[in-house]
Amino acid sequence: MLEIKDLHARCDATEILRGINLQVRAGEVHAIMGPNGSGKSTLAHVLAGREDYEVTQGEVLFNGTSLLDMEVEQRAAEGIFMAYQYPVEIPGVSNKYFLKAAMNSIRKHHKQPLIDTMDFLKVLKEKMQLLGMDKSMMERSVNEGFSGGEKKRNEILQMAMLQPKLAVLDETDSGLDIDALRIVADGVNTLRSPERAIIVVTHYQRLLDYIVPDYVHVLAEGRIVRSGDKTLALELEEKGYGFLEALSPSAAAAAV
Amino acid sequence: MIVTETNTYHDEHAKFCEGQSATAPIWLQELRERGLSQFHELGLPTTRDEEWRFTNIAPITTHPFAIADVGAFSESQIDQLVQQAELDEDFHQLVFVNGRFAKQWSRLHDLPANVIVESLAESIDHRPDTVEDRLLGNGDVELSAFVSLNTAFVDDGAYVSVPEGVSVDRPIHLIFLTVADTPSFCHPRNIVSLGKNSRATVIESYLGCEGARYFTNTVTKIEVGESAELSHHKLQHEQANALHVATTSVHQQTKSRFRSHYFSFGGDLTRNKLNCTLDGEGIECTLNGLYMPTGDQLMDCRTEIHHAKPNCNSFELYKGILDDRAKGVFNGKIHVYPDAQKTDAKQSNQTILLSDDAIIDTKPQLEIYADDVRCTHGATVGELDEQAIYYLRSRGIPADLARTMLIFAFANDVVQGVKLPAVRQHLESILLSERGLPNV
Ligand SMILES: Nc1ncnc2c1ncn2[C@@H]1O[C@H](COP(=O)(O)OP(=O)(O)OP(=O)(O)O)[C@@H](O)[C@H]1O
Numbered sequence A: 001m002l003e004i005k006d007l008h009a010r011c012d013a014t015e016i017l018r019g020i021n022l023q024v025r026a027g028e029v030h031a032i033m034g035p036n037g038s039g040k041s042t043l044a045h046v047l048a049g050r051e052d053y054e055v056t057q058g059e060v061l062f063n064g065t066s067l068l069d070m071e072v073e074q075r076a077a078e079g080i081f082m083a084y085q086y087p088v089e090i091p092g093v094s095n096k097y098f099l100k101a102a103m104n105s106i107r108k109h110h111k112q113p114l115i116d117t118m119d120f121l122k123v124l125k126e127k128m129q130l131l132g133m134d135k136s137m138m139e140r141s142v143n144e145g146f147s148g149g150e151k152k153r154n155e156i157l158q159m160a161m162l163q164p165k166l167a168v169l170d171e172t173d174s175g176l177d178i179d180a181l182r183i184v185a186d187g188v189n190t191l192r193s194p195e196r197a198i199i200v201v202t203h204y205q206r207l208l209d210y211i212v213p214d215y216v217h218v219l220a221e222g223r224i225v226r227s228g229d230k231t232l233a234l235e236l237e238e239k240g241y242g243f244l245e246a247l248s249p250s251a252a253a254a255a256v
Numbered sequence B: 001m002i003v004t005e006t007n008t009y010h011d012e013h014a015k016f017c018e019g020q021s022a023t024a025p026i027w028l029q030e031l032r033e034r035g036l037s038q039f040h041e042l043g044l045p046t047t048r049d050e051e052w053r054f055t056n057i058a059p060i061t062t063h064p065f066a067i068a069d070v071g072a073f074s075e076s077q078i079d080q081l082v083q084q085a086e087l088d089e090d091f092h093q094l095v096f097v098n099g100r101f102a103k104q105w106s107r108l109h110d111l112p113a114n115v116i117v118e119s120l121a122e123s124i125d126h127r128p129d130t131v132e133d134r135l136l137g138n139g140d141v142e143l144s145a146f147v148s149l150n151t152a153f154v155d156d157g158a159y160v161s162v163p164e165g166v167s168v169d170r171p172i173h174l175i176f177l178t179v180a181d182t183p184s185f186c187h188p189r190n191i192v193s194l195g196k197n198s199r200a201t202v203i204e205s206y207l208g209c210e211g212a213r214y215f216t217n218t219v220t221k222i223e224v225g226e227s228a229e230l231s232h233h234k235l236q237h238e239q240a241n242a243l244h245v246a247t248t249s250v251h252q253q254t255k256s257r258f259r260s261h262y263f264s265f266g267g268d269l270t271r272n273k274l275n276c277t278l279d280g281e282g283i284e285c286t287l288n289g290l291y292m293p294t295g296d297q298l299m300d301c302r303t304e305i306h307h308a309k310p311n312c313n314s315f316e317l318y319k320g321i322l323d324d325r326a327k328g329v330f331n332g333k334i335h336v337y338p339d340a341q342k343t344d345a346k347q348s349n350q351t352i353l354l355s356d357d358a359i360i361d362t363k364p365q366l367e368i369y370a371d372d373v374r375c376t377h378g379a380t381v382g383e384l385d386e387q388a389i390y391y392l393r394s395r396g397i398p399a400d401l402a403r404t405m406l407i408f409a410f411a412n413d414v415v416q417g418v419k420l421p422a423v424r425q426h427l428e429s430i431l432l433s434e435r436g437l438p439n440v
C-alpha cells in the first residue's frame, strides 16, 4: 500500500529526513518510535503533504501512484489520514460543519453523492459514543479550547468518520488519561481491517499493548535504524534508546 | 474643483427650493438655507483634513449629481429591489425610493398605541413642532459638510417615535433604494426617538438599481431615553458604483442600552460615521461592525463614543475582510470626559487581508480625561491562518473551500451578535453565497 524509498526531506536549510525506507502493506500495523526530534512528525507531515517540507530525494508510492505529486486534499481524498500530534484550533468553524465538509469534499472527489444530513448525524452520534465524547463537542469550534485529551479524541473521531485507507497516528496517546487511552485504542482497533494500514507513532509501549503492531521501527536522526516485531518495543521500553547508540548513523559515522 | 462642485450643489438646491421647498413651512425653508450656507462655509473635505486623511472623496467632488429621479426604471424593477431587501414579512417596513417615501411598498402591522412610524414628510405636516426640535437636535454633528448638505436638502426619511414604557416587538425595517439612470444624489434624514423605558429594533437597508452612479448621503439621529433599549442594524448593499456617506448620531440617556450592528458590503466609496454620546449613568453601548470590501472598494468606518458621565460601559468590535485592491479605514475614537469615572470601554478592530494589495488603515483614538477608568483597545491585522488551511486540506477539504471556511469563521462572531434570526440568516446567506460556502 505504501512504499517509501530513500526519502529525504528538509525544512529550510536543515535536512530532517535522510533516507527513509519503509514498506507498509494493507492490513498491517506499524509502530514508529524514536527519540525526540528524530523526524517522526516530519515523516507524517511529508506523507500528508505539508508544503513547509521540501522533498529533496526519493519517492513515495501509495497504491502504486506517486504521492508526492498530489495536493494535500487529494491525498486525503485518496485515503491518507494523519492524526496530528498537535491538532490545530480553528475558531469559528464548528466541528460538525467541518466534519461534514470534509466527508462531502471526499465524496465529491470520488463523484459520489453527498451524504444525507440525517445519515451523517446518525453515524456521528454512533462514533462519538464509541469514543466517549460529549454531544456538545460537535457544536464547538474545531479543537478550540479542547483539553489535550479531547483534541486527541477529536482526531480519532475524524478518522472514524473519514474511514481512511492509511492512518498515521502521531503520538495520539500523549495527553490521554488511562481510560481514554483504552477507549481511543479500541476506536483505532475497530478500524483495523485487511484493507487498511495504520502507522502508529509513539514513545510508549502502553499504547502498543492495546494496538498491537506487526512491525516496530526506530527512527533516529532522520533514518530508520532498526526494525523488528513487537518485542523491539518492549526491548526499547526496558533499555531506552541508548542500546541502539551503536546503530545510529552519527555513532556509526563517528566510529569510522 | 471644490468650488465648482459646491456650485452644482448650489444650483441643484435652487431647483429643489423652487420645487419641493416652496410650499414648506418657513422654519423648514430656513433650516435648509442654514444647511446650505453651512455646507459652503465648511466646504467638502480633502485628504488634508485629518478626519479624511485616508479617504479621498474625489468621486463625490468631481461628479455633478442631481436630485434623483426614477427616470426610465419600471415599477417591476423597483419591485425586485424591494424583494431583495425584504427580510421578514412580519417586520414593519418603510420603503424610500430616491429618498422619498414609497407607500405602495411599505407596510405597517398593528402598532402599540401612540407609537409613530411614518415618513418624515408626513411628520413635518402632522407634528411640525416636535419634528423641528428633533431635526435641530445636537449641534456637534452639524459641523460636518455632509450633514449640512443633508440638512440643505432635508425632505423625507423615516420618523420613528416610541413613547414612554412602550415596547415595539416587531422590528422596523427601513429600506432606502436609489433608482436613477442619470448621476443622482439623495439625502435621507431619519429620526428615531425612544422614550423612557421603551424598546425597539430598527434596521436600515441601503440598495440601488444597477444604473448611473449615485450618491447617498444619509443622516440618522437617534435618541435613546432613560432605561430604553434600541437595537439598530444597518445593512449597506449599495450598487458597485455608488458613493455612500452616512452619519448616525446617537444620544443615550441614563441606563439606556444601544446596540449597533453594521454590515458593509456594497458601494464604491463608503463612509460610515457613528457617533454615540453616553449622557447619563449606567449606560451600555455596543458597536459591532463587519466590512468586506473587494475589488477597488473603499470602506471607511468611523466611530466615536463619548463617555460624558460616570459608570458607563461600551464594547466595540469591528472586523474587516479585505480582498483584491480594496481599502479599509477604521477609526475608533473613545472620549472619556473628566467626570466620567468608572468608565469601562473596550474596543477591538481586527482585519484580515486576503491579498497583498489590500490596505487597511486602522487607528484607535483614545482621549481619556478621567483617572479611574478601564479602557482597552487592540487592533490586529493578519492573514488567514496557513496552519488551519493545511489542517482542513489534510481532511480532504479543497484549498478554496478551506479559505472560505476560515473567512466565514472570522466574520461569524459579528454575525452571531445579531439576535434577529431573519437578519442573521440574511447575513449568513450573503457570506455563504458570495463566498461560495456550501450550506451543510
Ligand atoms: N517547520 C520546522 N522548522 C524548523 N525545524 C523543524 C520544523 N519541523 C521540524 N523541524 C525540526 O526537525 C526535527 C524533527 O522534528 P519532528 O517534529 O519531526 O521530530 P519528532 O521525531 O516528531 O519529535 P517528537 O518525538 O518530539 O515529537 C527537529 O529538530 C525539529 O526542530
Ligand SMILES: [Mg+2]
Residues within 6 Å of the ligand: A040, A041, A042, A085, A170, A171
Ligand atoms: Mg513528533
